[in-house]
Amino acid sequence: MWHMYLPIAGNSVNILTIFGLGGFVGLLSGIFGVGGGFLMTPLLIMFGIPATVAAASDSNQIVGASTSGTLAHWRLGNVDVKMGVLLLIGGILGGTIGVQVIKVLRAMGNADFLISVTYVLMLGGVGSYMFVESLQGLKKGDAQPTESSQPKKKSTYARLLGMLPMQSKFEKSGVEISLLLPLIFGVLVGILAAIMGVGGGFIMVPVMVYLLRMPMHVVVGTSLFQILFTCINVTVMQSYSNRTVDFVLALLLLLGSTIGAQVGTKVSKKLKGDQLKILLASLVLIVCVKMLAGLLITPDILIAMKGGH
C-alpha cells in the first residue's frame, strides 16, 4: 500500500522511507548549506536504486530543497548574491576543466586511485581543520572571533588579498576582496567537484568560511543559492543526455527535503557559527571514515555496475 513504482529506476520504494530520507538530508542542507549528495546517493543505492539514477534524481530533488532553503535564508538576509554568482561562474568553468582532467587521468589509467585518495584526503583534511578550529572557537566562549569578518591583526594572507586588483565590497558578507578571488576559488572547487563526482558543497562551505572569510550564516545561504543553479544544470543535462532522472523518486524526496530545509534553517538560526562548523566537521569526518573503510575492507562482491559516484 505504501509503495510506489519508479519508472526510470525500475524499482518500487516505500513512500514513507523516501519521504523520511528526503527530510533528513533536507534538514542537513538547511543547517549546513550543503546539497547532501554525498549522503543521499549512497543511501538511495542501498534502497535498490541504480547508481546513475540515484545521482541524477538526487540533483533534481536538491533543486527543490535548495530553492526552499535559499528562500528561507534570503528572508534572514543570509544570501550574498554577488559572491554566489561569481562562485557559480567559477564553478561552471572549473567543472568543465575538471571533466577534461578526469579524461586525461583515465587515459593514464590511475584515475580511480587518484579520485579515492583525493576524496579521503580532502574530507579528512577539511573535516579535521574545521573540527579543531571550531572547537577552539567554542572554548573561547562568547567572544566568537570566527564570526567576525575582520581579523584583529592583518595576516600575510589578508595582506596578499588586499594586493589583488578589482577590489570590491561584498555587503552581505561584510568583506572587501578582489572580484577575482571568488572566481578563482570557484574554478578550483569546480575542478575538484568534477573529479570527485560530487556537487562540491562540502568543499565550497569551508572555502567560503576560511579563504573568503565570510560569516558562517551567510556562507550557508550563499552556498544554497549557488547549489540551486548547479543542480538545475545537472538535472536538465542528466535528463537530456542519459535519461537517468526519475521524476517520481525526485518528487518523493522533494516532499521531505523541502520541509527539512525549512526546519534546518530554523535550527541553523539557533546555532552559533562555531557550533554549525563543528557539526558539519563531524559529518564530513564520518563520511571520510566510511570512505576509508570502503577502501580498506575487502568487498563482498569483487565487481560492480558502472555509473554513479
Place this chain on the structure above:
Amino acid sequence: MNKYIHILICTSLLLVFQAAMAAGATMELKPAGIEITTFYNGTTVTIEGQIPADAEAVIRVSGEGEELHLKKKGKVGGLLWMNTGDVSLENAPKTYMTYTSASLGDINASAAQTYGLKALKDRITVLPESEDKEFIIGEFVKLKKKDGLYNVNPNTVSYGTVAQGMKSFTVTAVIPPRMGKGDYSVDMGVVQGNKIVDQLSQSLQVIQVGFPAKLTKLAFQNPLLHGIMAVIIAIAAGLFMGVVFKSKGGAH
C-alpha cells in the same frame, strides 16, 4: 539380423512411448502477463500444469540478454580496494530464477546444467576474453542475487494427485519489482530418470501502464522537456514550502 531388427523396433517403441508420455505435459501461467501500475510493488505468477507421474518439473523464469559494463575491484598497493579494470558481459539475462521440487542437484546433473545457474557460463560472453570467465560470472551472480534477480528456489514446485499416469504441479513465482518491463521466458524441463524428456516454453510480458508508462515515454521521447519539467516542479515545490513555512511564521 532378426535380433537386431527386434532391438531396433523395441527401442523405437520405447522412444515413441516416452515421447507420448511427455507430449502430455502442459504449462499455464496465471496471470499470462504483468502490468506495472503507479503503486506496483512486485507480484506473483502461478505456474501450473501436468507432467507424467514419474517425472519432475524444473521451471525457469529468465529475461532477455543484455550487454553490461562492470568495474572489477582489486587491491592496489597491497592495501586499498578499488576499481582495477573494466569488464563487459554480453547476453547476460536480466532475470534468472529457477524453481524445483527438490534441490536441483538432486534431480540430475543435466537439468542442473540446463536450468541451474551453471548454465549461465555457456550463455554469457565475458569480454575481454582474457578475463577469468568463471570468476567474473560467479561474482556477477552474487551481484544479481543481492538484487533478488537471480536465484534457485528448491522445494517450491508442489505436486497434486496422480490420474491417468499424469500429475499436476504448481509453482508460485515471486516477481520482484526490480524485474522491470520486458519480455521474459518461462521454461519448463520435464525430467525423467536422468534425462530431460521434454521442454516447454511460454512468454511472460511485463509492461508499464498508466502513469509509469506515460512518464517513461516522456523521459525517453522528449528528454529535454522532461528535464525542464522536473526542474520547474522542483522549484515550485521549494517555493510552495517556503510560502507555507512563512505563513506559519517559520523562517522569520
